[in-house]
Amino acid sequence: MKSWTKPTDELVNKALTSVKKVTARKYFFARLENPLWLKPLVERGCFKYPPKSLRFDDGTIQFPYWPEIRYLKNVCTDLPNEVIDLVVNLPKVDNPVVYDGILDIALQLTGKQSAKLKDKILEYTGMEHQLQTHKFAKLLEKWTAENQTSAALELAGLLIEFAPDPQSESKQKRRKENPMDSNTLLEPSPRMLPGEYRDMMLKGILPLTESDPYKVACILIDTTANMISLRRHKQDLDKQDDVSELWCPRLQGTIKNSETPEETLVHTLTFACEKVFEKKHKQIGSLDNVLRKQQWKIFKRLRHHLYAQNPNQQTKSWILELILNPEYYNQWKYSYEFRLMIQHACEHFGDTFLTKEERTRIFETILAGPSKANYRAWLMKWLGQEYTEKTEEGFLEYKRLRQRIQLEPFAPVLFGKYKTRLQKLETEVTHRIFDKDYIPSKAEV
Numbered sequence: 001m002k003s004w005t006k007p008t009d010e011l012v013n014k015a016l017t018s019v020k021k022v023t024a025r026k027y028f029f030a031r032l033e034n035p036l037w038l039k040p041l042v043e044r045g046c047f048k049y050p051p052k053s054l055r056f057d058d059g060t061i062q063f064p065y066w067p068e069i070r071y072l073k074n075v076c077t078d079l080p081n082e083v084i085d086l087v088v089n090l091p092k093v094d095n096p097v098v099y100d101g102i103l104d105i106a107l108q109l110t111g112k113q114s115a116k117l118k119d120k121i122l123e124y125t126g127m128e129h130q131l132q133t134h135k136f137a138k139l140l141e142k143w144t145a146e147n148q149t150s151a152a153l154e155l156a157g158l159l160i161e162f163a164p165d166p167q168s169e170s171k172q173k174r175r176k177e178n179p180m181d182s183n184t185l186l187e188p189s190p191r192m193l194p195g196e197y198r199d200m201m202l203k204g205i206l207p208l209t210e211s212d213p214y215k216v217a218c219i220l221i222d223t224t225a226n227m228i229s230l231r232r233h234k235q236d237l238d239k240q241d242d243v244s245e246l247w248c249p250r251l252q253g254t255i256k257n258s259e260t261p262e263e264t265l266v267h268t269l270t271f272a273c274e275k276v277f278e279k280k281h282k283q284i285g286s287l288d289n290v291l292r293k294q295q296w297k298i299f300k301r302l303r304h305h306l307y308a309q310n311p312n313q314q315t316k317s318w319i320l321e322l323i324l325n326p327e328y329y330n331q332w333k334y335s336y337e338f339r340l341m342i343q344h345a346c347e348h349f350g351d352t353f354l355t356k357e358e359r360t361r362i363f364e365t366i367l368a369g370p371s372k373a374n375y376r377a378w379l380m381k382w383l384g385q386e387y388t389e390k391t392e393e394g395f396l397e398y399k400r401l402r403q404r405i406q407l408e409p410f411a412p413v414l415f416g417k418y419k420t421r422l423q424k425l426e427t428e429v430t431h432r433i434f435d436k437d438y439i440p441s442k443a444e445v
Helices: 009-018 022-031 035-043 067-075 080-088 096-108 111-125 134-145 149-159 168-177 194-211 213-231 261-278 284-292 297-309 313-323 326-330 336-352 356-368 372-383 389-413 416-428
Strands: none
Touching: 009 035, 022 067, 035 067, 035 080, 067 080, 067 096, 080 096, 080 111, 096 111, 096 134, 111 134, 111 149, 134 149, 134 194, 149 194, 149 213, 194 213, 194 261, 213 261, 213 284, 213 297, 261 284, 261 297, 284 297, 284 313, 297 313, 297 336, 313 336, 326 356, 336 389, 356 389, 356 416, 372 389, 389 416
16 A cells, blocks of 8 residues: 655645645646645645636636546545545536546446445436546446446436427427427437447446346336427327337347437347347346336337237236237238237147137137228328229228238147138238338328
8 A cells, every 4th residue: 555645734825825826736636645734735725626617708618627526536546435435526517627526536436435426426317417427337337336326227217318399399380380390399308429328328228127127127218208298299109009109110239339329228128128028037026017007008018019029828818818809900010029929929828728619709809890981081181082993992902901910820739710811911912021011101091
């Protein structure tokens, strides 16, 4: 351990007198590493007044550097308790430079020690401006690795939040004046750049997910629900359709390849939910209940995805509850996740999954559709065309394609005339069925 010399009062006073200018203070405090200077500096009030941001008439903002925070970083491992006490009692300021220094100190300390700075760090997440946001991810990673899970969860919940579109009020006004205005789409965003948000998820949230997947999943569910609400205008908040199949066509994806923060959030949520199921947690049922209570369609898609990945005795009743619902067979297309859920359940359970009577009801519903009246209405609404003999063949082709799309996932459990019907459709509908065929790309009929 390095031997330090205690400074005399005369030396301290002389040093402080000689560093009145900012450049001198920067040099002095950056190079000062003697922990025995801390007490006399505290006694002289050196750490009482961290600088506030400077706002000018032209709208610009300046964030003054605080040299003293660099000294606290230099000595925090030698005097952790003293430095922690100082930082915890610092006044709240609107200067992100000060809080960046606090993050530096937290990263120098042990996880248990730095967790005591949690409240100051949470102050930073609520500020209008943040600077080196990558440090948050490092701190989350540190807290997770050093068993400070509770602090990490609290910080994570704030870091991944989306902020409202800054133009939301003006867009809402224009939407009322002209509901067809295409420039009124609300665009909430996280408080960091998309690349930084991905890094936050990869380096901060994923390790935390490994530690406590259920709690992380619940945080991500709340964040996703709030993000979607921020995307919707007030008059649309009571709806369930979130058009998520357009802005996030695949729930499961490689986070580092996510194109938007919304996709990054959903892909991370999916990963966390998968971890709950993968680890056979007792909270699987609790997670399912949380997802069921959510308003937006994406959470139903997520349930379908999780059941598709995990066809077993625990999920069997949940899958049956969905598959036996006739409303799904009156739609133009299944969602991609619903289709996989049907297919995997039928492959896993075989003929024991559904009784013959249940299968018959489903298959008859499929073959009874689609409605010609609905097709007529769709032609008029979206194409401005009347239904004629010329469009009859179009309807019949549409009917064959839809029936094939809906029957195909049931292929392992088809029987009799239904199996024959699918075989015939496969010859009549030359269009090969791809995954993309289960993503809505037009108005549903």
